[in-house]
Amino acid sequence: MRERVIEIRPDDHVSGSPNAPVTLVEYGDYECPHCGAAFPIVENIRRRLGDRLQFVYRHFPLTQSHPHAEHAAEIAEAAGERGAFWAMHETLFANQSALDDVSLVAYAQSVGVDPQWAAEALAAGTFAPRVREQFMSGVRNGVNGTPTFFINGRRFDYSLNERVLLATLEDAALANSSS
């Protein structure tokens, strides 16, 4: 389908330099095993590219297949509100088999977020609209499953492999730096 430019939004979770020549956007689901498998690959790539990479993570929970994915995304947003998004992001991918509400609230506490506030936010669905907005942005950008990656706005349609992803990012960084 047609090619798109993905704009970074003010409420996006962004790591790395805003001046980086290459931007990697991931649409993911904390309960999806493929996203779990992608997590260490993305972490390695973030380390290897350093300041040359800007990484953005957006939620794409497939709630009918993954009953805990929605609340997991919401607790990550809650943590983000308290400046602990990336710590929570890592914790959730490290604990994909224990994403029930009790565990999620415990993880909130472990990353320094008031557990009672986090539990109330989950119960009230405080962050559900933000998760849905990210999900729908994914749908409109052509996300068709999880994880889906975009490199400088272009969908990465190959099966995930560290070497190929790294090479594609390097190429994109080079193309952007020389243009």
Place this chain on the structure above:
Amino acid sequence: MIARTPLTGNADPSPTGPLGPGTVAPDFSLPSGPNSTLQLSTLRGRPVILVFYPADWSPVCGDELALFNELLDEFRRYDAELLGISVDGIWCHQAYRDARHLAFPLLADFEPKGAVARAYGVYRDQDGTAERALFVLDTGGVIRWSYVSPVGVNPGADGILSALEALPAPTGASQ
């Protein structure tokens, strides 16, 4: 056995490619479960999304249908009905719907095999399955958008939503 309604409409009876915009969608009646059939023309008055896919249980189909399942509320905003169609039989469909919690009908284009897919120009003779094809029908049963994706590529839902947005607003709609 279930009586099959003859295919109607102004479409070529054996089109060589997917039916395009402006074509009256061929009517059909297909089993939607062990004791139920669904006739397309009974849905007149509402937009219809037809999702042809190669097979229950295949990895890409699973992702595609899971995504559409997630978007049923969005499709309902347009009052649209989503129908999945493959050559799998009703028992296979039933097991698949249950396993994946799919909340929309899966129709069995099973006997004569692939007849509806052929009528829409999206049957793959070499594989004996439907193409991975999408059709959006307006409230009058006319095709307004169609798209055939490479069999291995999940088309996503963006095209469907854009097509629904482009339909004329129904008169007397609540929004």
